Amino acid sequence: MSLELCSTVSDFRDACDAIRASGRSLGLVPTMGALHSGHMALVDYARQQASSVAVSLFVNPTQFGPNEDLSRYPRDLAGDLEKCEAHGVSLIFAPPASEMYASDESTRVVVRGLTDGLCGAARPGHFDGVATIVTKLFAVVGPSIAVFGRKDYQQLKVVQRLVRDLLLPVRIFAHPTVREADGLALSSRNAYLTQEQRQRARAIPRGLLRAMHSFARGERRAVVLRDSVRDELGHAHLEAEYVTLADPESLAPVELGGAVGSTALLALAARIGSTRLIDNVVLGEETALSVSEEGSKAEGSEHA
């Protein structure tokens, strides 16, 4: 099978329709491009779950705030195509923004509650943009499955929720965060870091690991677990936007004076210079803060 590149909704829809009409199942991996090994792990996993895989490469403007990094977000179409070809992708969709949003577009998919805290608090409208573009991509592709990374944990929960609530006929798989050898989560935004910043960024997985060890030894006080992370960030002079313990499903925050239950999401956003990085672990889950075996732990969640 060769790799087909589509840049219009109409061409991409036709190509997806043709695949489905031939009786093959379609998996979708939505990305913003600048693909790295984390993305390719999602692709490999999607290929295990569906006979053909489509990858979208779209830096979605509606999920960026006015002072965010939309214009400088890394783009590498040639490299993305090469990686997708090497990983057996059937279709790539790389539209201009005008294909995805009419000039007078005015529709948003809004997931309430789940989007109040964590990244949603600092990025108003971000998850409306995410939920909207994901709904649109699903409408064009008609995939039977789609794969999202757990690195963007809140995004994953938002997508799972909208799929359930809107009764969309797609099964969402969550893939574990893929990490560098030193534990830093892979992210297209890591490319922004200077060498010195890259070294300091190791404080993020170090902090999460410290909290995991502390949790494993029986620590349940929210403030202590949180401060394990904050202290590491502070030592490396990283600015914590948030370090939050929350319910892994509802994302309701655990009060700092309280204690966590048998599992808890520990999520953070930190700034190094002008770069904003996020990471998370679910305490109480069997999680390895190391490079994941690709796809080995991805978990499916059926639509309602």
Place this chain on the structure above:
Amino acid sequence: MSLELCSTVSDFRDACDAIRASGRSLGLVPTMGALHSGHMALVDYARQQASSVAVSLFVNPTQFGPNEDLSRYPRDLAGDLEKCEAHGVSLIFAPPASEMYASDESTRVVVRGLTDGLCGAARPGHFDGVATIVTKLFAVVGPSIAVFGRKDYQQLKVVQRLVRDLLLPVRIFAHPTVREADGLALSSRNAYLTQEQRQRARAIPRGLLRAMHSFARGERRAVVLRDSVRDELGHAHLEAEYVTLADPESLAPVELGGAVGSTALLALAARIGSTRLIDNVVLGEETALSVSEEGSKAEGSEHA
């Protein structure tokens, strides 16, 4: 073909999948039940456009405000089934609310701008509820076409917009308002009227007709056209919630001191006792304020 009745999303999805898998196209007519000849005209039109037609009967709670008529909205499943059978419907979907909304559901499809004025102003959240349930029904059915009545003009525009903006693969057809012999638009809510109120309600089409005649004679002043309607409503002691001239596409209101262009939506909501009725005409369009020939003027609008 016999008529199949489904009450769960899962059964209905399977039945729709089976129809599409057999190569037949599916048309959807979403309704809140209590079917009348207006609905059946939409059904007949859908049958001309698709090989099989599904009708949903669902009094959607999220489009009712806290002080609205959700609990007393007319329901007549037996009558609805009989009418659908007589009109060659293949599938009926009559779910309980719990099938359509999980107890912790939190997702809304929101269409901005188009929903600010007219009924949107008096019914906050109404069109979010409409847009959400329509998106869900489309996700379950996967129809190639769907038919909506022009009586609910703002709803029609909201649906057309969300289909375009969310790139949904469905073609929306607009069916002309079906009227009684005296011009009153058919509505399930007409059943609330006493005989005396039913007589007074004739002021609604009379007012719209007066404005149409005035427009045909060259009148373009917004305030004069509006007052043609308001005067008729006033004489019959109907309380006008709004009588508004607006752009037929953007629904942007025409200022009262200004003049309308070559076409203008003239829309109203009026109360008779506790019953709220709506109606509209598009001035400058070839429109008959009489019982429409069923389907003869329905107009398709392709998704983007």
